[in-house]
Amino acid sequence: EIVLTQSPDFQSVTAKEKVTITCRASQSIASSLHWYQQKPDQSPKLLIKYASQSIPGVPSRFRGGGSGTDFTLTINGLEAEDAATYYCHQTSGLPRTFGQGTKVEIK
Amino acid sequence: EVQLVESGGGLVQPGGSLRLSCVASGFTFSAYWMSWVRQAPGKGLEWVANIKEDESEKSYVDSIKGRFTISRDNAKSAVFLQMNSLTDDDTAMYFCARQVYGDYVDYWGQGTLVTVSS
Numbered sequence: 278e279i280v281l282t283q284s285p286d287f288q289s290v291t292a293k294e295k296v297t298i299t300c301r302a303s304q305s306i307a308s309s310l311h312w313y314q315q316k317p318d319q320s321p322k323l324l325i326k327y328a329s330q331s332i333p334g335v336p337s338r339f340r341g342g343g344s345g346t347d348f349t350l351t352i353n354g355l356e357a358e359d360a361a362t363y364y365c366h367q368t369s370g371l372p373r374t375f376g377q378g379t380k381v382e383i384k
Numbered sequence: 385e386v387q388l389v390e391s392g393g394g395l396v397q398p399g400g401s402l403r404l405s406c407v408a409s410g411f412t413f414s415a416y417w418m419s420w421v422r423q424a425p426g427k428g429l430e431w432v433a434n435i436k437e438d439e440s441e442k443s444y445v446d447s448i449k450g451r452f453t454i455s456r457d458n459a460k461s462a463v464f465l466q467m468n469s470l471t472d473d474d475t476a477m478y479f480c481a482r483q484v485y486g487d488y489v490d491y492w493g494q495g496t497l498v499t500v501s502s
Contacts, residue, residue, distance in 0.1 A: 278446075309487070311488040311489075313429075313489075315429075320479055320492035320493060320494055320495060321429065321479075321489075321492055322492075323488065323489065323490050323491075326488050326490075327488075362428075364428065364429055366429070366431075366488070366489075368487045368488055371443050372431055372443065372444070372445040372446065373419075373431040373434070374431065375428060375429040375430065375431065376428075377428050378428045378429070
């Protein structure tokens with residue numbers, strides 16, 4: 278099983294600041310890494326596919342990067358509506374797995 | 385508009401069974417892999433199972449192998465999760481999800497809550 282480890286688990290950030298979340302895979306997964314945002318009592322929403330590819334309708338402040346085992350999700354200029362938990366998800370191997378999540382709070 | 389609507393959740397005793405359903409609309413259901421993903425209360429996401437467009441391939445997470453079965457009915461645009469021998473650890477919100485090319489999930493339902501308790 279491919280284990281995904283996100284850091285940090287929690288981040289409290291002031292609006293307009295830059296946020297960086299990392300996701301490390303236990304083995305190389307090329308670019309088969311996707312990012313989701315989940316707000317309280319909502320289902321997850323796709324933010325980034327294949328490590329760095331943008332999704333129509335997702336604000337451009339969300340950027341993804343990395344390949345192999347190390348990946349990042351960057352939010353440039355955090356907005357109040359970005360308060361949520363963020364998950365990385367790999368589709369390189371079975372079973373599919375998710376990172377444990379990173380909760381982002383607005384100070 | 386893509387819509388995924390789950391049903392079938394509820395309270396069940398340990399050792400019991402439930403059958404979850406997910407009805408899809410707004411896209412050609414038979415052209416997509418489908419998945420179930422669950423989330424225990426206050427916890428993270430856990431992929432449970434997926435199924436290919438024609439049911440020729442199915443995969444499961446180890447913790448539910450032999451107890452859960454995923455199936456689909458393309459004529460009804462529906463995917464199902466038969467859950468048997470339920471334990472407390474199966475308590476979770478269960479989300480139905482659409483996969484693109486059997487890969488990443490692009491749409492999620494709102495979920496159906498399964499509570500296993502005596």
